[in-house]
Every structure is written in C-alpha cells, then in structure tokens.
Amino acid sequence: MIVLLIYAAIFVASYVIVKLVVHRQARDYTSLKTVTFGDESAVTPNRIASVVSILSIFLLWAAFTGSTLVPRFLHAPGPFIGDATFTYTAEAEGQRDDATVTVRVFRVGEDVAVPEVDPGDGWAKNDSDTVGAWRSGLIRVDRNDELGRDSGHAVVAVNGQPIEPGGSVQTDFGRVGMSPKGTLNFEPAKGWQMEPIWLPPPEAVLTRLVEISREGYRDSTLWEHLGYSLFRVLVGFVTGALVGIPLGYAMGLSNWFRGWFDPIVEFMRPVPPLALIPLVIIWAGIGETGKIILLFLAALWIMAIAARSGVSGVRISKVHAAYSLGASKGQIMRHVIVPNSLPEIFTGARVAMGVCWGTVVAAELVAAEKGAGMMIMVASKFQLTDIVIMGIILIGVIGFGIDILMRKAEKALVPWKGRG
Amino acid sequence: MNRRDGMSGLTIENLSMRFDLPNGTAVQALKDISLKIKQGELMSVLGPSGCGKTTLLNIVAGFLAPTEGRITLNGHLVKGPDAERGMVFQQGALFEWMNVRENVSFGPRMAGRREKDWGGTVDHLLDVVGLRDFKEKAVYELSGGMQQRVALARCLANDPDVILMDEPLGALDALTREKMQSLVLKLWKETGKTIILITHSVEEALLLGERLLVMAPRPGRIHREYRLPFADLGVGQDLRQVKRHPEFAQRREEILGMIWDMEEEIMGRTEESA
Ligand SMILES: Nc1ncnc2c1ncn2[C@@H]1O[C@H](COP(=O)(O)OP(=O)(O)O)[C@@H](O)[C@H]1O
Ligand SMILES: [Mg+2]
Numbered sequence: 001m002i003v004l005l006i007y008a009a010i011f012v013a014s015y016v017i018v019k020l021v022v023h024r025q026a027r028d029y030t031s032l033k034t035v036t037f038g039d040e041s042a043v044t045p046n047r048i049a050s051v052v053s054i055l056s057i058f059l060l061w062a063a064f065t066g067s068t069l070v071p072r073f074l075h076a077p078g079p080f081i082g083d084a085t086f087t088y089t090a091e092a093e094g095q096r097d098d099a100t101v102t103v104r105v106f107r108v109g110e111d112v113a114v115p116e117v118d119p120g121d122g123w124a125k126n127d128s129d130t131v132g133a134w135r136s137g138l139i140r141v142d143r144n145d146e147l148g149r150d151s152g153h154a155v156v157a158v159n160g161q162p163i164e165p166g167g168s169v170q171t172d173f174g175r176v177g178m179s180p181k182g183t184l185n186f187e188p189a190k191g192w193q194m195e196p197i198w199l200p201p202p203e204a205v206l207t208r209l210v211e212i213s214r215e216g217y218r219d220s221t222l223w224e225h226l227g228y229s230l231f232r233v234l235v236g237f238v239t240g241a242l243v244g245i246p247l248g249y250a251m252g253l254s255n256w257f258r259g260w261f262d263p264i265v266e267f268m269r270p271v272p273p274l275a276l277i278p279l280v281i282i283w284a285g286i287g288e289t290g291k292i293i294l295l296f297l298a299a300l301w302i303m304a305i306a307a308r309s310g311v312s313g314v315r316i317s318k319v320h321a322a323y324s325l326g327a328s329k330g331q332i333m334r335h336v337i338v339p340n341s342l343p344e345i346f347t348g349a350r351v352a353m354g355v356c357w358g359t360v361v362a363a364e365l366v367a368a369e370k371g372a373g374m375m376i377m378v379a380s381k382f383q384l385t386d387i388v389i390m391g392i393i394l395i396g397v398i399g400f401g402i403d404i405l406m407r408k409a410e411k412a413l414v415p416w417k418g419r420g
Numbered sequence: 421m422n423r424r425d426g427m428s429g430l431t432i433e434n435l436s437m438r439f440d441l442p443n444g445t446a447v448q449a450l451k452d453i454s455l456k457i458k459q460g461e462l463m464s465v466l467g468p469s470g471c472g473k474t475t476l477l478n479i480v481a482g483f484l485a486p487t488e489g490r491i492t493l494n495g496h497l498v499k500g501p502d503a504e505r506g507m508v509f510q511q512g513a514l515f516e517w518m519n520v521r522e523n524v525s526f527g528p529r530m531a532g533r534r535e536k537d538w539g540g541t542v543d544h545l546l547d548v549v550g551l552r553d554f555k556e557k558a559v560y561e562l563s564g565g566m567q568q569r570v571a572l573a574r575c576l577a578n579d580p581d582v583i584l585m586d587e588p589l590g591a592l593d594a595l596t597r598e599k600m601q602s603l604v605l606k607l608w609k610e611t612g613k614t615i616i617l618i619t620h621s622v623e624e625a626l627l628l629g630e631r632l633l634v635m636a637p638r639p640g641r642i643h644r645e646y647r648l649p650f651a652d653l654g655v656g657q658d659l660r661q662v663k664r665h666p667e668f669a670q671r672r673e674e675i676l677g678m679i680w681d682m683e684e685e686i687m688g689r690t691e692e693s694a
Contacts, residue, residue, distance in 0.1 A: 317513040320483055321571075325527040325578050326503030335530070339517040416516035419560035 002192065003060060010056045018048050058202060066193045067201035076192035079133040080105050083115055084173030084188055089157040090124045092147035096156070097124035101139060105173070105188040108132040108197075123147050129186075134195040136187035138179070154182055200386040205393070208386040217387065218378060220370050226394065228370040232288065233356045233402075236295020240352065244300040245345060248307025249337070265304055273298035273359040277366055286367035291360065298359045299352040306348020310341025343417035346410040353406055357399045372398075428494050430457040430480070430582055430614060435489035437475050437640075449475045451639035453489070457631075459581070462608050462615040462651055464629030466622060466675065468683045472640025473618045477584050480616065481507050493581060503527060506580035508571050508588045514559045521546065521555040523570055527578030538577065545573040548610075549603065565596035569603065576611060585617040589624065601627055601659055609655045622675050626650055626668060627659055634675060636682055638689075644678070646671070 036042035062070040066078050084103045106112035119125040123146035131137040142153040158169040158176045168177035174188035213222040250257035284290035322336045364373025379387035437450040449472040478484045482501040491498040528538035549569040589597045630651045636643035654662045
C-alpha cells in the first residue's frame with residue numbers, strides 16, 4: 001500500500017518536474033497541433049517517462065530491500081537489528097519483582113552469540129536471548145528466576161504495562177506477546193523493508209546472476225538452461241509453422257479442407273496450451289519430445305488461423321487482375337496469395353512466439369531437467385528467491401527480445417503491411 | 421492492324437444473368453443483352469447503380485459465367501479469364517509487394533518472357549504514363565492517380581485485345597481525373613485497343629465513349645445507345661474545349677435526365693414495396 005502511494009507520488013512528481021524543466025525544443029508537426037487530446041497520433045511515449053518509470057521501480061525495489069546500491073537515506077526503515085531490551089514484572093508466591101530481558105536481534109544467516117548479562121538482584125533474574133530479524137522467539141523468562149513455575153511464577157507486566165495470556169505490549173524494539181500458557185514471545189520491529197527471502201535486494205539478484213552464469217545451476221550452465229528453453233520454442237514454433245501455414249492455406253483455398261479442419265481448429269483454438277501439459281506428459285513423458293509436441297500444438301493453430309485469414313483477406317480484385325494478366329493458378333498462389341498473406345502470417349508468428357515462450361516456461365515449471373522454468377521452480381523449492389527473480393527477469397527480457405526481433409523482421413520483410 | 425472484319429471484335433449475344441439468393445429469391449441482374457463491339461472501339465457504359473454494369477463486365481472478363489447467352493471474342497467463345505481481356509479496377513488491385521516496374525511487367529513475366537523481350541515495352545509504357553522516375557518506388561507510396569496510371573500501364577504491358585475498366589477513375593479527385601481522361605484517350609488512340617469503360621460520371625462517359633451505352637435496372641438491360649463524336653475530338657485536345665461543344669451540353673442534359681428518371685423510378689418502387 002505504502003509502496004503504491006510512493007509510486008504514485010513519484011509518478012506525479014516526476015511529471016511535474018519534467019514539465020517544468022524540459023521545454024520541448026523540437027518544433028515537430030505534433031508540437032504545432034493545438035488539439036492533441038483525443039488525437040491518438042499525437043500521443044507518443046515520453047522517453048523521459050519511460051526512463052524514470054524503470055528507474056523508480058528499481059529505486060523502490062532497492063529502498064524496500066535495504067540495497068547497498070542506493071544511499072542509506074533512501075532506505076525504507078529497516079528491521080530492528082541489535083540488542084533490544086524490555087523489563088518484565090513477575091509475580092510468584094505473592095511477591096513481585098522486575099527483571100530486564102536483553103534480546104539480540106540478528107540478520108538471519110549471520111553468527112550470533114547470546115549477550116552476556118548481569119543476573120541482577122531480586123528473585124527475578126535478568127535474561128538474554130537471540131531472535132532473527134523478521135522472526136519471533138519464545139523467551140522463557142522464568143527459567144533462571146529463583147521462583148519458578150512450580151511456585152506459580154507468572155509475568156503480569158511488560159515495561160510496566162500489564163499483560164495477560166493472549167495479550168501483547170508494544171515496546172520500542174518490537175512487540176512482546178504472551179502465549180495462552182503465559183510464555184513471553186518477542187517479535188522485533190520489522191520496519192518497512194522486505195525480508196530477503198521474500199524479495200532480495202537487486203545486488204543479491206545480480207550477484208546470483210554472475211554466480212550462476214559462471215558456475216551454472218543444477219549441473220547446467222545458465223546458458224544451457226536458457227538455450228534449452230529457446231531451442232524448444234524454436235523447434236516447436238518452426239514445426240508448428242511448417243504444418244500450420246500450409247494447413248491454413250489449404251483451409252483458405254479448398255472447401256473440403258475448410259470443412260474438414262474447421263471444427264478441429266475452432267475447437268483447439270480456445271484450449272490453452274497449458275491445459276494440454278498433463279496429456280502430453282502422459283503421452284510423451286517429460287522429455288524433449290513432450291515439450292516440443294506441446295509447443296508444436298501451441299503454434300500450430302495460431303499459424304493455421306493466421307494463414308487462413310491471410311488467404312481470405314486477399315482482395316478479390318487482386319486475384320482477378322492476376323488472372324486477366326494471364327497468371328496460372330500456381331503463379332497466383334506464389335505471386336499474389338502468398339505475399340498477400342505474409343503480413344497476417346507475421347502477426348500470427350509474433351503471437352505464436354509469445355505463446356510458445358510462455359508455454360515452454362510453464363511446461364518447464366511442471367517438469368524438466370533443464371530450462372529457465374525448471375531453474376526458477378527448483379529455486380523456489382529451496383526458497384532461493386534471488387534465483388527466482390533473476391529467472392523471471394531473464395524470461396521477460398528474452399520474451400521481449402523475441403518480440404523485438406519479430407517486429408524487426410516484419411518491418412524488413414513485409415514493409416507493405418497495412419498499406420494495401 | 422485494324423481488323424474490322426466479321427470475325428474480329430467482341431460479340432455479346434442474348435446475355436442474361438440471374439443471382440439466386442440464399443433466401444430463395446433471385447435477382448435478375450442482366451436480361452437479354454446483345455452487343456457487338458468492333459476491334460478498336462471505345463464504349464462507355466452508364467447507368468444507375470445496381471443496373472448490372474459490373475456484372476456485365478465481370479462476365480466479359482470471364483470471372484462470372486452467364487446463366488444464358490454467350491460471348492465471343494474474335495470468333496472464339498469466352499470461357500474464363502484470359503490475358504486477351506485485360507482489366508483495370510477502381511483501386512486496390514495493384515500488388516503492394518512489387519515495385520512499380522514489377523507490377524507493370526507482371527503479365528509478361530508470368531508468361532515466362534525474358535526481360536530483354538519486355539524491358540523496352542515496359543519502360544516505354546512507364547514513360548507514356550509519366551512514371552519514368554518512379555520505376556523502383558513501392559506502389560503504396562504513390563498517389564491515387566499515379567496508382568491508376570500503374571494499373572493502366574500494367575494492363576497495356578500485357579497487350580490485351582480488349583481492356584475492361586470498372587470505374588477506373590472513380591476514386592480520383594476532379595483535377596487528377598481530368599488528366600487521366602486525356603491519358604485514357606491518348607492511350608486508346610495510340611494502341612487501338614477495344615475498351616469498355618464503366619463510369620458513373622455522365623461527362624466522362626460522353627468525353628471518352630465513341631459509343632455510349634445507357635443501361636436501365638431491374639432487370640439490367642440496354643436502355644439506349646449513342647454514337648458520339650467527342651472522343652475523336654478530344655484526342656490531343658484540351659477536354660474543357662470539347663465540353664464547350666454545343667452538342668455536348670445537350671447530350672449531357674438529355675442523359676442526366678434519363679438517369680434521373682430511372683433513379684426516381686427505383687426510389688418510387690422501393691417506397692411502394694416499403
Ligand atoms: N454476387 C452477387 N450475388 C447476388 N447478387 C448480386 C451479386 N453481384 C451483383 N448482384 C446484384 O446484381 C445487381 C447488379 O449489380 P452490379 O453489377 O454490381 O451493379 P452496378 O455495377 O451497375 O452498380 C444488383 O442488384 C446486385 O445486388
Ligand atoms: Mg459497379
């Protein structure tokens with residue numbers, strides 16, 4: 001919630017600042033327009049906004065994980081680390097006495113020693129213990145007291161505030177609760193930062209990336225994991241396209257093919273490829289064959305439908321013109337129908353590549369020995385959140401890269417798209 | 421070259437076309453049309469929309485088979501589309517994936533001819549239609565008028581006997597249209613092609629048609645036929661000069677009135693049935 005508010009604040013603040021500081025120098029056509037609201041063509045992505053957007057996500061991430069990459073004053077309040085103290089008042093055999101508890105709060109993973117404390121006077125002795133940050137620990141204060149539970153030892157107040165089983169008292173260092181049986185429970189203040197096990201700081205992810213790209217993970221290098229995923233996508237997509245495009249053409253050109261395959265394609269189209277994973281595993285196991293069959297099926301229908309609509313989308317006057325210019329059926333196919341359908345096929349290919357990439361990761365999550373999805377799934381079982389986040393970022397970057405490549409190819413190969 | 425003998429030319433005999441609609445009714449798009457067009461004639465066709473002009477042209481082109489009647493060209497029966505009957509569409513019939521020159525040379529290339537055979541003709545045609553400097557341009561970068569000039573050149577490069585044009589200038593602005601009309605006349609005179617030109621502009625029909633066919637709707641039939649001097653006058657002339665011809669204005673009023681009457685009749689009929 002806080003994060004969302006801060007994010008919104010950054011959004012507004014950077015807008016105001018950029019508006020004030022940056023005067024648009026370029027006097028392009030759009031800047032001369034007086035009506036821009038509602039004119040879609042006048043809306044172009046503000047590059048400064050994009051940069052600030054990405055930076056602020058990293059900033060928030062860093063600030064709320066106590067990253068060393070950003071200066072300390074930007075950090076959100078961290079969890080309490082160090083020695084926390086509170087006093088308790090115990091009652092036994094009608095006598096009351098106070099004692100102090102010192103709890104050393106440490107970062108989980110670091111070595112820590114129980115602090116030495118002077119037992120103090122009175123029958124209730126001072127206690128000490130350790131608790132990890134973001135954790136909580138039971139503290140048996142009665143153990144070292146002269147009057148134990150057999151004598152009816154009961155804690156009645158913490159820092160002077162009365163407490164009873166089930167209740168709690170807030171201290172400067174965190175919350176002291178009491179279990180139904182009367183044992184104290186110390187929960188050090190968590191601050192606003194995220195525990196690394198939930199969200200590691202950016203540098204931890206980066207270190208992990210360097211480490212895994214050097215040493216690999218689970219007997220394969222990082223590049224092998226990613227390469228396997230990409231390889232599956234590529235093989236699945238190519239085979240899907242090799243079958244799907246001719247199938248789509250046949251459906252666009254022949255009544256019989258259209259009639260025969262329409263029900264199949266229309267039925268398979270709304271079935272998400274993920275729903276096929278169990279069946280494919282039953283049929284082909286969890287090896288490469290199964291994954292490639294799955295991706296083949298994911299790409300097949302998309303490419304078939306794209307090719308079909310590419311053929312149906314040909315203006316009849318183009319076909320008529322070609323016939324009256326003396327072209328044969330084969331020539332019309334090759335010089336009119338195929339090139340005319342290419343823009344649609346490219347659109348389909350972009351969609352199919354995206355779907356395949358998503359499907360391969362999901363399939364690897366379910367079962368695989370190598371692959372990007374397998375990497376994050378195994379890591380999550382061991383609570384290696386940094387690997388999980390690294391994997392997610394890599395998967396996103398690769399998916400984005402694939403789409404950019406497809407768009408570049410589209411621009412180079414079908415420049416007439418949308419200009420018919 | 422002008423083969424104005426009995427066998428040459430385009431003959432349309434007792435042509436009828438009925439579309440059976442899925443709802444059980446039928447549209448009589450054409451009824452009993454007979455025509456003889458000599459080699460080298462330019463005939464324009466006018467008529468209220470829906471009177472079957474496009475249907476007639478599509479049958480002549482061979483895209484549709486008539487329900488009755490037959491068409492012969494130079495003595496042989498028309499059975500389907502063929503390179504001997506070229507077609508110029510209103511728009512959108514160019515191939516965007518080819519540049520201007522590739523579009524124009526499409527016919528010869530499909531016929532398997534070598535560039536050294538067609539290169540000269542194609543380049544000459546591109547000169548004639550004023551696209552010499554646009555040979556390598558993509559067609560979608562050209563203006564509408566230029567695109568229609570590509571379409572004309574593409575049709576001519578294939579050297580058809582008959583050129584069929586379905587409102588070829590319909591999508592152009594008035595100024596471009598006038599220039600294109602001169603170009604069509606010039607090309608017609610230079611090449612001696614038989615041309616059937618459908619238009620919805622009375623002026624265009626008068627200016628370009630040696631013969632002018634006025635069609636009437638429901639069922640589509642020939643209403644009247646004119647023989648006009650303006651096309652011959654217009655060759656190499658300023659077309660505005662021709663429009664000042666006294667007979668031109670008279671004909672224009674006469675035909676406009678005729679078409680107005682037909683349109684009103686259609687409106688009346690639809691109101692009755694409504
Ligand atoms: N494929 C078709 N199916 C059914 N009716 C058609 C078809 N093509 C044309 N028609 C009908 O035939 C008539 C003539 O159409 P058309 O030749 O396009 O007229 P025009 O070109 O003179 O405007 C119209 O009534 C039209 O609705
Ligand atoms: Mg028409």
